[in-house]
Amino acid sequence: MKSTIFTGFLICLYSSVMGQYENMIVGPTKSVNPYQYSVVKYGTFSKASVTSAHPLASMVGAEIMRQGGNAFDATIATQFALAVVYPGAGNIGGGGFTLARKKDGSLIGIDYREAAPNKANRDMYLDATGNAQDTLSQNGHLASGVPGTVAGIFATLSHAKLPFEMLIQPAIDLARYGFVITEREASSLNGTKKDFIKYSTRPSAFVKETKWKVGDTLVQLDLANTLTRIQKNGAKGFYEGETATLIVDEMKRGGGIISLEDLKNYQAKSRTPIVFSYRDYSVISFAPPSSGGILIGQMLKMMEPFNVQKMGFQTPESVQLMIEVERRAYADRAAHIGDPDFYKVPQNTLLSNAYIKNRMVDYKPGVAGSSDQTQAGNAPASEETTHFSVVDPEGNMVAVTTTLNGGYGNRTVVGGAGFILNNEMDDFSAKPGSPNMYGAIGGEANAIAPHKRMLSSMTPTLLTKNKKPYLTVGTPGGTTIPTSVFQTIVNLVDFNMSLEDAINSPKFHHQWLPDDVSIEKTFNPNTKAALEKMGYRIKERGSIGRTEGVIIGPTGKRITVADKRGDDAVAGY
Numbered sequence: 001m002k003s004t005i006f007t008g009f010l011i012c013l014y015s016s017v018m019g020q021y022e023n024m025i026v027g028p029t030k031s032v033n034p035y036q037y038s039v040v041k042y043g044t045f046s047k048a049s050v051t052s053a054h055p056l057a058s059m060v061g062a063e064i065m066r067q068g069g070n071a072f073d074a075t076i077a078t079q080f081a082l083a084v085v086y087p088g089a090g091n092i093g094g095g096g097f098t099l100a101r102k103k104d105g106s107l108i109g110i111d112y113r114e115a116a117p118n119k120a121n122r123d124m125y126l127d128a129t130g131n132a133q134d135t136l137s138q139n140g141h142l143a144s145g146v147p148g149t150v151a152g153i154f155a156t157l158s159h160a161k162l163p164f165e166m167l168i169q170p171a172i173d174l175a176r177y178g179f180v181i182t183e184r185e186a187s188s189l190n191g192t193k194k195d196f197i198k199y200s201t202r203p204s205a206f207v208k209e210t211k212w213k214v215g216d217t218l219v220q221l222d223l224a225n226t227l228t229r230i231q232k233n234g235a236k237g238f239y240e241g242e243t244a245t246l247i248v249d250e251m252k253r254g255g256g257i258i259s260l261e262d263l264k265n266y267q268a269k270s271r272t273p274i275v276f277s278y279r280d281y282s283v284i285s286f287a288p289p290s291s292g293g294i295l296i297g298q299m300l301k302m303m304e305p306f307n308v309q310k311m312g313f314q315t316p317e318s319v320q321l322m323i324e325v326e327r328r329a330y331a332d333r334a335a336h337i338g339d340p341d342f343y344k345v346p347q348n349t350l351l352s353n354a355y356i357k358n359r360m361v362d363y364k365p366g367v368a369g370s371s372d373q374t375q376a377g378n379a380p381a382s383e384e385t386t387h388f389s390v391v392d393p394e395g396n397m398v399a400v401t402t403t404l405n406g407g408y409g410n411r412t413v414v415g416g417a418g419f420i421l422n423n424e425m426d427d428f429s430a431k432p433g434s435p436n437m438y439g440a441i442g443g444e445a446n447a448i449a450p451h452k453r454m455l456s457s458m459t460p461t462l463l464t465k466n467k468k469p470y471l472t473v474g475t476p477g478g479t480t481i482p483t484s485v486f487q488t489i490v491n492l493v494d495f496n497m498s499l500e501d502a503i504n505s506p507k508f509h510h511q512w513l514p515d516d517v518s519i520e521k522t523f524n525p526n527t528k529a530a531l532e533k534m535g536y537r538i539k540e541r542g543s544i545g546r547t548e549g550v551i552i553g554p555t556g557k558r559i560t561v562a563d564k565r566g567d568d569a570v571a572g573y
Contacts, residue, residue: 024169024173025060025063025064025067025170026060026169026170026173026174026177027173027177031059031063031066032056032059032060032063032170034056034173034174034177034178034179034180035179035180035217036180037055037056037059038055038569039055039182039562039567039568039569040055040562040569040570040571041561041562041564041568041569041570042500042560042561042562042570043558043560043570043571043572044553044557044558044559044560045557045558045560045572045573046556046557046558046573047065047392047393047558047572047573048062048065048066048071048074048390048391048392048393048558048572048573049062049390049391049550049558049560049570049571049572049573050062050065050074050078050388050389050390050560050570050571050572051388051389051548051549051550051560051561051562051568051569051570051571052078052082052386052387052388052389052548052562052568052569053082053086053089053090053386053387053388053476053546053548053566053567053568054081054082054085054086054090054567054568054569055567055569055571056081056085056174056179057078057081057082057085057086057090057388058078058388058562058569058570058571059569059571060077060078060081060170060171061074061075061077061078061081061388061390061571062074062571062572062573063170063571064077064078064162064166064167064170065392065393065573066573067162068161068162069160069161069162069167069392070159070160070161070392070394070396071100071390071391071392071394071396071397071398072100072156072157072159072160072161072396072398073160073161073162073167074390074392074398075098075100075156075388075390075398075400076153076156076157076160076164076167076168077167077168077170077171078388078390078400079149079153079388079400079402080092080153080167080168080170080171080227081170081171081174082386082388082402083149083171083223083227083419084171084174084175084179084220084223084227085174085179086386087206087408087420088188088404088407088408089385089386089402089403089404089407089476090386090402091147091149091402091403091404091409091419091420091422092147092149092150092226092227092230092238092419093144093147093149093404093409093414093419093420093421093422094114094147094148094149094402094403094404094405094409094421094422094424095112095113095114095145095147095148095149095152095402095403095422095424096112096113096148096149096152096385096400096401096402096403096458097109097110097111097112097113097152097271097286097290097400097401097402097456097458097460098110098112098152098155098156098398098399098400098460099273099284099285099286099398099399099400099460099461099462100159100396100397100398100399100462101284101396101397101462101464101469102159102396103394103395103396105467107272107273107275107284108159108270108273109270109271109272109273109286109287110152110155110156110268110269110270110271111152111268111269111270111271111286111289111290111453112148112149112151112152112153112155112268112269113148113289113290113424113453113454113456114144114145114146114147114148114422114424114453114454115145115146115148115262115266115451115452115453116145116146116425116428116448116449116450116451116452116453116454117145117146117257117258117259117262117450118257118259118261118262118450118451119257119259119450120257120425120448120449120450121448121449121450122447122448122449123448124136124142124430124448125137125425125430125431125448126430126431130431131431132430132431133430134426134430137423137425137426137428137430138406138410138423138426139195139199139410139411139423140199140254140255140256140410140411140412141199141250141251141253141254141255141256141410141412141421142255142256142257142425143409143410143422143423143424143425143426144251144256144258144409144410144412144421144422144423144424144425145422145424145425145454146258146262146263146266147238147266147421147422148266148268149402150230150235150238150239151235151239151266151267151268152268152402154234154235154268155268155270164231164234165231168227168230168231169231171227172224172227172228172231175219175220175221175223175224175227175418176219176220176221176224177219178217178218178219178220179217179218180215180216180217180218181212181214181215181216181217181218182214182567183214184566184567185212185218185567186211186212186213186214186216188407189206189212190211190212192206192407192408192411193206193207195408195411196408196411196413198411199254199410199411199412200411200412200413200415201250201253201254201412201415202250202413202415202416204222204413204415204418205218205219205220205221205222205223205418206218206413220418221418222416222417222418223417223418223419224418225417225418226238226243226417226418226419229241229242229243230243238263239263239264239266240260240263240264243417244260244263244264245260246414246415246416246417247263247414247417247421248260248263249415249416250412250414250415250417250421253415254412269341271286271287271288272287273285273286273287273293274286274287274293274294274297274347274351276297276300276301276351278300278301278303278304278489278493279304279493279494280465280466280493281463281464281465281470281493282463282464282465282467283296283297283300283461283462283463283489284461284462284463284464285297285459285460285461285462285485286458286459286460286461287340287347288337288338288339288340288345288347288455289337289338289339289340289453289454289455289456290456290457290458290459291333291337291455291456291457291482292456292457292458292459292460292461292481292482292485293459293461294329294332294333294337294345294347294350294351295329295330295333295459295482295486296459296461296482296485296486296489297350297351298325298328298329298332298350298351298356298359299322299325299326299329299482299483299486300486300489300490301351301353301356302325302328302329302356302359302360303321303322303325303490303494305360306321308321308490308494308495309494309495309496313491313495313497313505314505314506314523314524314527315527316527316530316531316534317365319508319527319531320365320366320368320531320534320536321363321365322486322487322490322508323369323508323510323517323531323536324360324363324369325360326483326486326509326510326511326512327369327371327374327510327512328359328360328374328377328512329482330479330510330511330512330513331371331374331375331376331377331512332350332359332376332377333455333512334376334443334512334513335375335376335443335445336350336376336445337445337446337455338445338446338447338452338455339446339452339453339454339455341452341453342449342452343444343445343446345445350377355377358377359377362374366534367534367535368531368534368535368536370515371512371513371515372515374512385401385402385403385404385405385457385458385475385476385477385478385481386401386402386403386476386546387399387400387401387402387458387460387474387475387476387546387547387548388400388474388548389472389473389474389548389549389550389560390472390550391469391472391550391552391558391560395469395552397462397469397472397550397552398472399460399461399462399472399473399474400460400474401458401459401460401474401475401476401481402458403422403424403456403458403476404420404421404422404423404424405422405423405424405426405427406423406426408420409421409422409423409424410422410423411423424454425448425454427446427454427455427456428446428447428448428452428454428455429443429444429446429447429448430448432444432446432447435513435514457477457478457479457480457481457482458474458481459474459475459481459482459485460472460474461473461474461485461489463489468552469552470551470552471492471499471549471550471551471552472549472550473485473488473489473547473548473549473550474547474548474549475488475545475546475547475548475563476545476546477544477545477546479509479511480507480509480511480518480544480545481545483507483508483509483510483511484507484509484544484545484547485547487505487507487508488502488503488547488549491505499549499551499559499561500561502549503547503548503549503561503563503564504561504563504564506519506520506522506523506524507519507520507523507544507545508520508523508544509544515537516537516538516539517531517536517537517538517539518539518540518541518544519538519539519540519541520540520541520542520543520544521540521541521542523540543565543566545563545565546563546565546566546568547563548561548562548563548568549561558572560572
């Protein structure tokens, strides 16, 4: 069902000073009104569209394209806007991956995953008895890797058309003059207040004496000043100079280890995307240190020999097959995937037809598998993430997944700089064989080392059909990200669903260990009962992911969907 949910509010006063650029887009009389806006879940647009975790960010990206920018311009503007309006996961203090297919068919993969500081070491989170201390890797200053987002944005800039100053200005205005918050945002800020006070060493815009309520205006002056330094000085405005000093000073006050040298030396990296076929489609996804591309490649390839359509959507037969596919892929994830600059990932083997066929030889329809019996194959030689998808009039497609790892990262706001740092060090295997905050098990491939990038579940993904752009999709959700993307693709391709139904249908998840099947509350109760009868241990949980997708239809229309599970919204023209 197509829906529009009003969540906007109006305030009376707004500063008359709107910055130094003529083509301003943020303000009560502008195309992006931060005080009165709607959450639009579905749209069909003729030229361009954006779907992201916040309506204001989507509106910013769409308007940038309306003013002559392409998908890369919109990507930069949307990402900076999310850092302001969606502080739980939008960020400049985290990292992520950008995947793109340009109008000429060329592919782009930009890795700006956070990196372990120079002073990091393999055993830094172990106590005297050798046990992992997950509080240190999840909360506070020591949990932060070197942020990569700003470097990733500037690695994108060479593909953009408009002046950078114009692309960051909407975010500066949103931070400086504020925006009204939704009910979800108010609740989230209130729930995190104690941690902000505990782990930050200086006051921040996120904490006030009274409770946040829907319709309040969030103003972030320190963040506005940080963004202005980036506007004036480029990447050096973050990785050097005043902002870098503020980060290091925050580290010193809180016992963190990120240094000026760590910041200055950080670089985004180019990665060759993973490309494989599924049915009549070509699937393009991200390579290590993301585990997502290999995982969905394995899962879809394991599915391909079966007539999934005949089995039916979320029948016991189809769900069991998908659970067992997920189990085997995640077992391989734990053993074989890490930062390719530090560990030789057997990518070709893991995605080979012979290997995939062998992984399913012990699959038994109607009988629950066991993770004790299902180990990684022999292959020699974070939940608060956010995703957005962009399609422009030229046919460029971009999928961006970015994160702080946990909601609000390490709960530390950089004093005087106004942004939150990540807790991505928890995505390493603090102790190989011990679970992280998402219950994921890692091995030697993902052990901590200086400058190494931690394994990620982020899975920005594109699909083409007949060599033409078809879909850009992705989601947040920690270790549930690859299974959510996998299920969305199966829903579209095998079950012939609309994009809206493919995204909003109930999700389930299995990640090898723990040996549980997680389901959303709206999951089919009859299928649940049948799975339990087979021997599966079912655990009901809250929402899984917040998927964003755009399909380019046969007539060229941009069919754009935002997940019903949050304040996610679409915009376009």
